[in-house]
Amino acid sequence: MKAIQLVLGLTLAATLAACSSTGGANGANGANGTNGANGQLDPSASGYGRNGVGVGGDGSGSGDPLRDPKSILSKRSVYFDFDSSAVKGEYKPVVEAHAGYLKKNPQRKAQIQGNTDAQGSREYNLALGQRRAESVKSMMRVLGVPENQLEAVSYGKEKLRATGSSDADNAENRRADVAYDGE
Amino acid sequence: MLRRLLHALAASLLLTLASLPARADMTIEIVGGGANRHVIALPAFAAEAGVNGGITPIVRNDLQRSGAFNVLAPGVVANAPSSPGEIDYPAWRGAGAMSVAVGRVSVSGGQLSVEFNLMDAAQKKRLTGGVVTVPVSDSRAAAHRIADMIYQAITGERGVFSTQIAYVLRTGRSYQLQVADADGAGAQTLLRSGEPIISPAWSPDGSKLAYVSFETKKPVVYVHALATGARYAVAAFKGSNSAPAWSADGSRLAVVLTRDGGSQIYSVPVAGGEATRLSQSAGIDTEPDYSPDGSRILFTSDRAGGPQIYSMSAGGGGASRVTFEGNYNVSPNFAPDGKSFTFIRREGGRYRVMVHDFTTGQANALTDTSRDESPSFAPNGKMILFATEQGGRGVLYTVTRDGLTKTRLATTGGDVQEPAWGPFPR
Numbered sequence: 001m002k003a004i005q006l007v008l009g010l011t012l013a014a015t016l017a018a019c020s021s022t023g024g025a026n027g028a029n030g031a032n033g034t035n036g037a038n039g040q041l042d043p044s045a046s047g048y049g050r051n052g053v054g055v056g057g058d059g060s061g062s063g064d065p066l067r068d069p070k071s072i073l074s075k076r077s078v079y080f081d082f083d084s085s086a087v088k089g090e091y092k093p094v095v096e097a098h099a100g101y102l103k104k105n106p107q108r109k110a111q112i113q114g115n116t117d118a119q120g121s122r123e124y125n126l127a128l129g130q131r132r133a134e135s136v137k138s139m140m141r142v143l144g145v146p147e148n149q150l151e152a153v154s155y156g157k158e159k160l161r162a163t164g165s166s167d168a169d170n171a172e173n174r175r176a177d178v179a180y181d182g183e
Numbered sequence: 184m185l186r187r188l189l190h191a192l193a194a195s196l197l198l199t200l201a202s203l204p205a206r207a208d209m210t211i212e213i214v215g216g217g218a219n220r221h222v223i224a225l226p227a228f229a230a231e232a233g234v235n236g237g238i239t240p241i242v243r244n245d246l247q248r249s250g251a252f253n254v255l256a257p258g259v260v261a262n263a264p265s266s267p268g269e270i271d272y273p274a275w276r277g278a279g280a281m282s283v284a285v286g287r288v289s290v291s292g293g294q295l296s297v298e299f300n301l302m303d304a305a306q307k308k309r310l311t312g313g314v315v316t317v318p319v320s321d322s323r324a325a326a327h328r329i330a331d332m333i334y335q336a337i338t339g340e341r342g343v344f345s346t347q348i349a350y351v352l353r354t355g356r357s358y359q360l361q362v363a364d365a366d367g368a369g370a371q372t373l374l375r376s377g378e379p380i381i382s383p384a385w386s387p388d389g390s391k392l393a394y395v396s397f398e399t400k401k402p403v404v405y406v407h408a409l410a411t412g413a414r415y416a417v418a419a420f421k422g423s424n425s426a427p428a429w430s431a432d433g434s435r436l437a438v439v440l441t442r443d444g445g446s447q448i449y450s451v452p453v454a455g456g457e458a459t460r461l462s463q464s465a466g467i468d469t470e471p472d473y474s475p476d477g478s479r480i481l482f483t484s485d486r487a488g489g490p491q492i493y494s495m496s497a498g499g500g501g502a503s504r505v506t507f508e509g510n511y512n513v514s515p516n517f518a519p520d521g522k523s524f525t526f527i528r529r530e531g532g533r534y535r536v537m538v539h540d541f542t543t544g545q546a547n548a549l550t551d552t553s554r555d556e557s558p559s560f561a562p563n564g565k566m567i568l569f570a571t572e573q574g575g576r577g578v579l580y581t582v583t584r585d586g587l588t589k590t591r592l593a594t595t596g597g598d599v600q601e602p603a604w605g606p607f608p609r
Contacts, residue, residue, distance in 0.1 A: 158379035
């Protein structure tokens with residue numbers, strides 16, 4: 001969902017207009033306006049501007065790599081199997097990239113937000129989403145990211161990105177997102 | 184002249200009805216158990232037509248959905264008494280009535296008074312009665328109080344019709360924490376947010392709600408005073424903070440924190456402060472609920488695989504498993520007498536309200552719906568409030584302890600979730 005907000009942010013800032021179509025890599029999610037709407041309701045959404053100045057420091061040189069659709073750092077979601085909190089091999093590069101970014105940018109803080117599908121008790125799902133977030137956080141800790149740069153939290157089934165009940169919808173919702181402070 | 188007045192009254196009533204927002208009416212579904220119900224006659228109270236919503240229609244719904252009464256249809260006997268002397272006892276007995284409630288309404292100086300008497304149909308003896316006076320705008324409160332008096336006179340148990348419920352109303356991206364009468368009417372919004380609100384929990388004295396709000400982009404537990412609207416974060420530790428439960432004396436809250444990694448149960452003072460860890464497992468421990476005597480905590484844990492319900496001392500320490508049947512048992516809530524608890528079991532893809540009896544060790548399903556959530560006992564233990572899904576949106580239901588009477592509460596449009604039944608008023 002942060003990816004969607006980023007795409008929105010990009011479009012608004014018009015700093016990388018040419019890339020807005022490649023932003024469609026996350027487009028399947030972008031079609032769901034849910035999280036954009038949330039962002040507008042939240043006063044902290046003004047944080048886009050703060051990020052927009054770019055933090056530099058990782059040598060990419062062409063603005064904020066967290067927002068560059070060509071950078072792996074623009075990928076923010078780690079997907080999980082049903083009833084599982086194990087980070088699958090295909091998402092390890094994403095986690096490693098963010099771990100590397102955090103180590104190079106010790107002033108940045110990341111929140112790992114766990115999510116579940118819509119089935120069952122809200123509080124139990126909150127705990128299941130937490131377990132997914134902790135799983136990503138643990139991997140980053142092992143990769144050397146200091147504890148004080150990381151926070152694992154859960155949205156459980158409260159902020160469903162896909163609101164249907166198909167297998168594909170459920171798979172989309174079994175997810176942890178990496179969000180940076182101010183996003 | 185009188186006829187013209189009545190016509191004018193009827194017309195204005197129609198206008199009032201037409202201008203009300205679309206809302207789902209209360210529906211009461213009686214599955215069985217008619218033989219055990221007390222049959223009561225409740226002819227319209229004199230002059231109640233002048234009261235918006237009337238009095239006896241509200242009393243009727245209250246008594247009917249309690250499962251303890253069968254209220255005779257208004258026109259079944261051609262006798263319209265408003266005082267005990269006017270009751271045609273043989274006629275009402277002939278229609279099956281065991282008791283007859285009669286009354287009259289008067290309005291004076293902004294105050295509404297309802298004088299009523301409940302008479303035994305066989306012995307013609309007064310069972311209860313009195314004069315209930317409220318501000319005119321609170322006419323529903325008068326009806327609920329009369330229903331409570333009738334319920335107590337007949338069953339010997341305290342009625343819950345004057346209690347309140349809390350729940351979350353979701354409309355699009357907007358969340359409202361609301362408090363309403365036990366029948367779903369008279370909703371008032373305590374908190375409005377663009378981020379989710381879950382898990383409202385009543386303080387034992389009914390003056391405060393604890394709940395989880397995501398307004399700071401993460402789950403944080405707040406305490407909110409109903410009378411003043413004053414609120415503060417009581418648990419906002421690193422990670423997620425959720426699932427508040429009040430201790431029996433209201434001095435502490437059990438909460439679920441993740442500051443040490445997994446989701447575990449802690450205790451915090453109600454004013455906020457240091458958290459003491461209560462549960463110890465490598466798995467998920469969540470959804471704590473204190474026993475009414477304050478000695479124990481029921482909670483959900485997946486320490487043995489799937490989620491099951493466990494019990495531990497209120498001071499923490501070792502836990503014993505309570506549910507063994509089924510592979511998904513969650514959301515425990517103690518009955519007020521501590522002898523049973525309600526919870527949700529998933530079975531064959533359906534999530535249903537259950538009651539586990541500590542004496543027999545048996546659990547029974549009370550509902551036939553399939554997306555039930557968040558069950559909580561009425562303060563007299565005779566009904567359970569829960570959320571389920573109908574037509575793709577959340578609705579509230581009550582079900583009697585025997586499962587035989589189910590009522591969908593009247594609520595305005597939107598997705599209604601996370602209900603919690605409040606305590607008796609003090």
